[in-house]
Amino acid sequence: MDIKIIPALLCIGVFLIFAMPLSVGIINIGNGAGMTVSAVLALIFIFWGRVSAFAEKCWSRTGGRIALCCAAAIAVFCVVLAVIISIFMVKEANDPPKDENTTVVVLGCKVRDGAPSLMLRRRLEAAYDYLSEHESVFAVVSGGQGDDESVSEAQCMRDWLVSEGIAPERIFMEDRSVNTVENLRFSKRIIFENGLPEKITLVTDGYHQLRAEMIAEKQGIKAYNISGCTSWYIAPTYWVREWFGVVYYKLFG
Structure with missing residues (x-):
């Protein structure tokens, strides 16, 4: 079995998790972003040969190298930012008061x-x-x-x-x-x-x-x-939505 099929199946599974809230009428930037990213990653793994050939062709040109580096930098920045926000979200999820004076x-x-x-x-x-x-x-x-x-x-x-x-x-x-x-x-x-x-x-x-x-x-x-x-089936959607919400509030709130 082609080893690339495993991450492709995982991405499809993630796509389905983000799609589940649609069945109860929940649609927002969280499941929109989750479905989009997981679908793109699934397609990349499924068509890995064509994608890698296209990337090599782009890398052979100066403009292509700049575009690929910028795309990689943006992707890394987004992942790091999401991890940092998630750490603070977990930290603040449960902080009960020490006394009754609230x-x-x-x-x-x-x-x-x-x-x-x-x-x-x-x-x-x-x-x-x-x-x-x-x-x-x-x-x-x-x-x-x-x-x-x-x-x-x-x-x-x-x-x-x-x-x-x-x-x-x-x-x-x-x-x-x-x-x-x-x-x-x-x-x-x-x-x-x-x-x-x-x-x-x-x-x-x-x-x-x-x-x-x-x-x-x-x-x-x-x-x-x-x-x-x-x-559990709506938590990923709302969790991702909060990444956007936190960034937006920090910038414009």
Whole structure:
């Protein structure tokens, strides 16, 4: 068996993993980039003879050598950058507070037919576990109402937590935000107006914690992190999307 078929099959497997979220309507720059890169790599291995012959032909010309070196440098830079960002993402995925002097802020996610989506429910489960163990801690549930949502994400989250036994007076709603920046800005205002602890414990998915904490720090908020569990088949898509999100926020946020 041609040894090149093994990496080609691996690349095809990676392509299918990034394609899986399409079956539940998830498409973003994460699975777009993942499918594109894995498909290109698979084709390179499958047609290795033609690709290597083309590369040799390019290398024989000055312009071709410059183009190949630039392409290689860009590829190496992107890989190194992705690894560095991933290290920080892993580091920030779970950093719980050392005491109870924080306010839990649960970041919203999709609501489907008035109920939490799977991703949102897992964030709520993580928040519920923490709030159950620390009964003096208050929470802000943060998320507005999308055009395709019957209730705001904040209302949905509050209803779910109350139904699980968290006292309603411990939960404050922020139901106007449409993105993470507004989640934290409006939640900070609610925390201030109600005299709650200014340090927060962010509850979101692990892949999202790094960028959420970057946004919090820019708004002068000290944040700790507790993460919900992300389904394995969508984790790669959202992880890659966060690479782009972190770079974009760092450059333009």
